[in-house]
Amino acid sequence: MSYLIQKEYVKYECTCGSLKPISKLYFCRHCLELRCGYCVCHEVDSHYCSNCMEHLPSAEAKFRKNRCNTCFDCPNCFHTLSVRATTRSAEDGNTKTPTKHYYLACFFCRWTSRDVGIPDQTTGTGNWPVKELPFQETLNSYLEYYKVLAMRERNLKEKKTYSSPLIRGYSSFSEKFGLTSMIARKRAGLPPLSLGGKENTQSSLPKIVPSVAVDDVEPLPDTYFTDLTKITTLSQRHSYPMLQAETITSLHPQHRHFYIKCSLRCRRCEHNVSKPEYNPGSIKFKIQLAAYYHMPEVRIMTFEPLKIGKPSEIILKITNPTQHLTSLQFGSLINSEERKNLKTEEISETKKEKLPLELPRPIRNLQINTDVELPQCSVILPPRDDAAEYDDSADTHNFQDDTKVVVWRKGNKVAVKMKITPQNGMEGGEESIFGFSMEYGYVNTMPTLEQKQPLRAEIQVNLFISRATYHLRRIN
Amino acid sequence: MSIYDGLTAGKPAVVVDFGARYTKFGFAGEFSPRCIIPTQVICPSSRKLRWVFDYEDEADLYALLVTFIHKLYFRHALVSPKDRDVVVIESILSPTKFRDTVAKVLFLHYEVSSLLYLPSHLIVLAGLGLSTALVVDVGYSESQVIPVYEGVPILNAWQAQPIGSKAVEERLRKNLKEAYEEIKNAGGDASRVLKPIDLDLETLPDHVIEDIKVRTCFVTTYERGKAMADGIRPPQPPFADYRLGGYSVLRIPGEVREATYEVVFERDNEQSSLANLILESILKCGIDTRRALAENLVIVGGTSMAPGFKSRLISELRRLVKDNFYKPKLYISNFKMHVPLVKENVASWLGGSIFGATDMLPLRALTKEKYFTLKTVPDWCNLATNELYLSKLTLS
Numbered sequence: 042m043s044y045l046i047q048k049e050y051v052k053y054e055c056t057c058g059s060l061k062p063i064s065k066l067y068f069c070r071h072c073l074e075l076r077c078g079y080c081v082c083h084e085v086d087s088h089y090c091s092n093c094m095e096h097l098p099s100a101e102a103k104f105r106k107n108r109c110n111t112c113f114d115c116p117n118c119f120h121t122l123s124v125r126a127t128t129r130s131a132e133d134g135n136t137k138t139p140t141k142h143y144y145l146a147c148f149f150c151r152w153t154s155r156d157v158g159i160p161d162q163t164t165g166t167g168n169w170p171v172k173e174l175p176f177q178e179t180l181n182s183y184l185e186y187y188k189v190l191a192m193r194e195r196n197l198k199e200k201k202t203y204s205s206p207l208i209r210g211y212s213s214f215s216e217k218f219g220l221t222s223m224i225a226r227k228r229a230g231l232p233p234l235s236l237g238g239k240e241n242t243q244s245s246l247p248k249i250v251p252s253v254a255v256d257d258v259e260p261l262p263d264t265y266f267t268d269l270t271k272i273t274t275l276s277q278r279h280s281y282p283m284l285q286a287e288t289i290t291s292l293h294p295q296h297r298h299f300y301i302k303c304s305l306r307c308r309r310c311e312h313n314v315s316k317p318e319y320n321p322g323s324i325k326f327k328i329q330l331a332a333y334y335h336m337p338e339v340r341i342m343t344f345e346p347l348k349i350g351k352p353s354e355i356i357l358k359i360t361n362p363t364q365h366l367t368s369l370q371f372g373s374l375i376n377s378e379e380r381k382n383l384k385t386e387e388i389s390e391t392k393k394e395k396l397p398l399e400l401p402r403p404i405r406n407l408q409i410n411t412d413v414e415l416p417q418c419s420v421i422l423p424p425r426d427d428a429a430e431y432d433d434s435a436d437t438h439n440f441q442d443d444t445k446v447v448v449w450r451k452g453n454k455v456a457v458k459m460k461i462t463p464q465n466g467m468e469g470g471e472e473s474i475f476g477f478s479m480e481y482g483y484v485n486t487m488p489t490l491e492q493k494q495p496l497r498a499e500i501q502v503n504l505f506i507s508r509a510t511y512h513l514r515r516i517n
Numbered sequence: 518m519s520i521y522d523g524l525t526a527g528k529p530a531v532v533v534d535f536g537a538r539y540t541k542f543g544f545a546g547e548f549s550p551r552c553i554i555p556t557q558v559i560c561p562s563s564r565k566l567r568w569v570f571d572y573e574d575e576a577d578l579y580a581l582l583v584t585f586i587h588k589l590y591f592r593h594a595l596v597s598p599k600d601r602d603v604v605v606i607e608s609i610l611s612p613t614k615f616r617d618t619v620a621k622v623l624f625l626h627y628e629v630s631s632l633l634y635l636p637s638h639l640i641v642l643a644g645l646g647l648s649t650a651l652v653v654d655v656g657y658s659e660s661q662v663i664p665v666y667e668g669v670p671i672l673n674a675w676q677a678q679p680i681g682s683k684a685v686e687e688r689l690r691k692n693l694k695e696a697y698e699e700i701k702n703a704g705g706d707a708s709r710v711l712k713p714i715d716l717d718l719e720t721l722p723d724h725v726i727e728d729i730k731v732r733t734c735f736v737t738t739y740e741r742g743k744a745m746a747d748g749i750r751p752p753q754p755p756f757a758d759y760r761l762g763g764y765s766v767l768r769i770p771g772e773v774r775e776a777t778y779e780v781v782f783e784r785d786n787e788q789s790s791l792a793n794l795i796l797e798s799i800l801k802c803g804i805d806t807r808r809a810l811a812e813n814l815v816i817v818g819g820t821s822m823a824p825g826f827k828s829r830l831i832s833e834l835r836r837l838v839k840d841n842f843y844k845p846k847l848y849i850s851n852f853k854m855h856v857p858l859v860k861e862n863v864a865s866w867l868g869g870s871i872f873g874a875t876d877m878l879p880l881r882a883l884t885k886e887k888y889f890t891l892k893t894v895p896d897w898c899n900l901a902t903n904e905l906y907l908s909k910l911t912l913s
C-alpha cells in the first residue's frame with residue numbers, strides 16, 4: 042500500500058467534485074457512486090478512552106461529560122497521569138502499621154498532585170477531589186428565571202393573546218423605538234411592554250438576585266509576577282475552561298477526554314459506507330466500502346522526461362481488485378455537473394424530493410496544463426485471483442492486445458501506455474497535470490429487493506494525474 | 518439543572534461562540550463550555566495552520582468552517598451534528614457574509630435541525646441577571662461598547678475601535694524590537710539587564726508573542742501610565758526571562774512588560790482610548806439612562822482578563838469624566854463595575870447557554886425547513902424579515 046505514504050500523484054474525482062487519492066474514497070454499492078469524507082454524513086458511533094480502552098454507550102458517556110472515570114490528564118503538559126503509591130505510617134502516632142498512600146504523577150513533566158496540595162488518597166482508584174463551579178446556585182436561579190420567562194413568551198405567542206395591536210407594533214419595532222417607549226412608559230409609571238418582563242410582578246416568576254456592581258475592582262497586585270514558571274500558558278488555562286487557572290499552583294487534574302469511533306453514511310441512500318467494530322481495541326470494520334476494493338486502481342509505473350510542447354510516453358499500471366472481469370475505456374474528461382443532471386433525471390420525481398440538498402462543490406485548485414493522447418481501444422482486465430499471485434507459470438490468458446497500448450500484463454494487472462504533451466507556456470517548476478475519464482464495467486453482487494441477480498453497470502470516473510515538478514525543470 | 522436532565526431531556530443544543538482567536542463550545546444548560554480552542558484549522562493541502570477568520574472569500578470560509586466545525590463535533594462535543602439544534606453567539610456587528618456562511622455550513626453540510634443566533638452583548642447579561650448595563654467587549658481585533666437599557670440595546674450609541682489583543686501583541690513586538698535595537702546601538706554592555714540577542718524578533722511566531730504577553734505583561738496603574746505618557750520613566754518593574762525552547766532565553770525588560778498594554782489606554786489625538794469609547798457611547802444615550810449605564814459596567818472578552826485591566830479602566834474613566842471635554846456634557850459622578858460569575862472570556866458563551874436551554878430556542882430559532890424555503894438567513898436589521906427573526910431579544 043505504498044500510496045498511503047507516497048505523494049498523491051493520481052487523484053480520482055469524487056461524485057461531489059473533490060479530488061482524492063483512491064485510498065481516501067468510498068464506493069457506495071447502493072448508489073454506485075464514489076463518496077468521500079466531504080460528502081458522506083459522519084456519525085458518532087462509540088465513545089472510548091484511549092488510555093484504558095474503556096468504552097461506553099453514548100448515553101453514559103454523555104452523562105460523564107465525555108470523560109473517563111479512571112484516567113486523568115496532566116494539567117501541566119496534557120499527558121496521562123499515573124497513580125503512584127508510597128507507604129508510610131499514619132501520622133497520629135497511635136497506630137504503627139504503615140498504610141499505602143496514593144498520588145497522581147506525570148512521568149513526562151514530573152508534575153504531581155502533591156504540587157498543588159491535593160491530599161494523598163488511601164485507595165488506588167482514589168476519591169480525587171473535583172472542582173465545583175462557583176456560584177452554581179446563583180446561575181441555576183438565573184437559568185430557571187429565564188426558562189420561565191421564555192415559556193411565558195412562548196405561551197403568549199401560541200395563544201396569540203397580544204392585548205392590542207399597539208403593543209404588538211411596539212414589540213416588533215423594539216429595536217427602533219423600543220427605548221423611547223420604554224422610558225416613556227417608565228415615566229408614566231407603567232410597566233414595560235416587553236413580554237413577561239421582570240416588573241410584571243407575576244407571582245410565578247422565580248426570584249433572582251441580580252449581580253450588584255461594585256465601586257472597587259481588584260487592583261493590580263503590588264508584587265508583579267516575575268517567575269514565569271508560576272504563570273500558566275493560555276493552553277493550560279483553556280484546557281480546563283471552568284477553572285482557567287492563572288498560576289501553576291492552582292492547576293487541577295481533569296478526567297481524560299474520550300475519543301470516538303465514527304461511522305460514515307451515504308447522504309443519498311443513507312446506507313453506511315463505513316462502520317467500525319464497537320470494541321475500541323479492534324481496528325476492523327463491520328462495513329468498509331473502500332473504493333480500492335471496488336474500482337480499478339491507477340498508478341504511474343514509469344515515464345519519459347517531459348519537454349514542453351513535445352509528446353513523451355507515460356505508462357500507467359491499472360489493477361482490478363474485484364472478482365469480475367472488466368473492460369476499460371478511456372476518454373476525455375467528463376463534465377461531472379452534466380453527468381449529475383443526467384443521473385438525477387433517471388430518478389423519479391417522487392424520489393427526487395427526498396434527495397438531500399446539493400452540497401456546495403469544493404474549490405478545486407488544479408489546472409490541466411498537459412494534453413494526453415489516449416488509447417482508442419478498450420483494455421480487458423481479468424478479475425483478481427489470489428491463488429495466481431503465487432504462480433508464475435499460470436499466465437494462461439490470451440488477449441489480443443494492441444502492443445502499442447498494452448505493454449505488459451500479469452494476472453489482474455495491466456500496463457497501459459499513453460502520450461502526454463505539456464502545453465506551451467508552462468513555467469519551469471510547474472507541476473504537469475493531465476486528466477482523462479475512465480469507464481469500467483462494475484458487477485454489483487449485492488442482492489437488492491428488485492434485483493436478485495448480479496447487476497452489471499458501466500461507471501465513469503475522472504482521473505487527474507500529476508507528476509513531480511522537478512522532472513520538468515531538469516529538462517528545461 | 519439537575520445532572521439527570523441531560524439523560525432525560527432530549528438533546529441539548531450545542532452553543533458556539535466563534536471568536537477571532539478562540540472559539541468557545543459546549544452544551545446549552547451547562548455553565549461552563551466544554552472547550553476553548555483556537556479558531557484555526559490545518560489546511561489539508563498545504564498542511565499549514567490557518568485562522569478561520571482570515572478567509573479569502575465565501576467559498577474559502579465555507580471550506581474552513583466545514584473543517585473547523587467537524588473538529589468541534591467529533592473531537593470535543595462527541596455528538597452527531599445531524600438533527601441537533603445549534604446556538605451561535607454573534608456580535609451584532611458581525612458581517613452578514615459570516616453569519617450566512619455559518620448557516621449554510623450548519624444546514625447543508627451538518628444537517629442541523631435549527632439555528633439560533635444570539636447577540637452577544639445582550640445575552641451576556643443573562644449570566645448576571647441584569648437588564649441594564651453598558652457592555653464593553655474587549656476582544657482580539659476590536660473593542661465594542663454597546664449600552665443595553667431595560668433589555669433593549671441602544672444601537673445608535675455603539676462604539677468600536679481596533680483596540681484589543683491584536684493591537685497589544687503588535688505593540689509588544691514593537692517594544693521588544695526597540696528595546697533590543699537600543700542595546701545593539703549602545704554597544705552591548707551599556708545595560709546590566711539586556712544583552713544583545715541573536716534573534717529576529719520580527720519572525721518570532723505570533724503564538725510566542727501571545728504567550729509572552731499572557732505570562733509577562735500586565736496593566737499598570739493610572740499614575741504610572743500617566744507618567745509614562747508624559748515621558749517620565751518611573752523606576753522599572755523587574756525583568757522576566759522567557760524560555761524560547763532549549764537553552765535559548767529571551768529577557769523581557771520590565772518597561773516592556775509594563776508599557777505593552779498602554780496601547781489600550783493611550784489618549785492620542787483621536788481620543789480613541791477604551792475610556793473615550795465608553796464615554797462617547799454614554800454621551801450618545803439619553804440623559805435618563807446615563808447614570809444607570811455608568812453604574813452598571815460589564816466588561817467581558819478575553820483581553821480584559823489581563824492583570825490590573827479593570828482596575829485601570831475604572832480609574833481612567835473616573836479621571837476622564839472630569840476632563841473639560843466631558844464634564845459639562847455628561848453629568849456622571851461615578852462608575853461601577855460588575856464582577857462576572859464566570860471568567861470574562863466565557864461570559865457571552867454562558868449567556869448563550871442559558872438562553873439555549875429555554876423555550877427561546879423553539880420560539881425564535883430558524884428551522885431547517887424555514888431555511889430551505891427562505892434560502893437565506895434573515896438579518897437582524899432587515900425589517901422585512903423581522904417578524905420571522907426575532908432574535909433581538911427583549912430581556913428586561
Ligand SMILES: [Zn+2]
Pocket residue numbers: 055056057058059075076077078079080081
Ligand atoms: Zn465526495
Ligand SMILES: [Zn+2]
Pocket residue numbers: 083084303591
Ligand atoms: Zn469523522
Ligand SMILES: [Zn+2]
Pocket residue numbers: 090091092093094095109110111112297
Ligand atoms: Zn481511561
Ligand SMILES: [Zn+2]
Pocket residue numbers: 115116117118119120147148149150151152
Ligand atoms: Zn505532565
Ligand SMILES: [Zn+2]
Pocket residue numbers: 069070071072073307308309310311312
Ligand atoms: Zn448511497
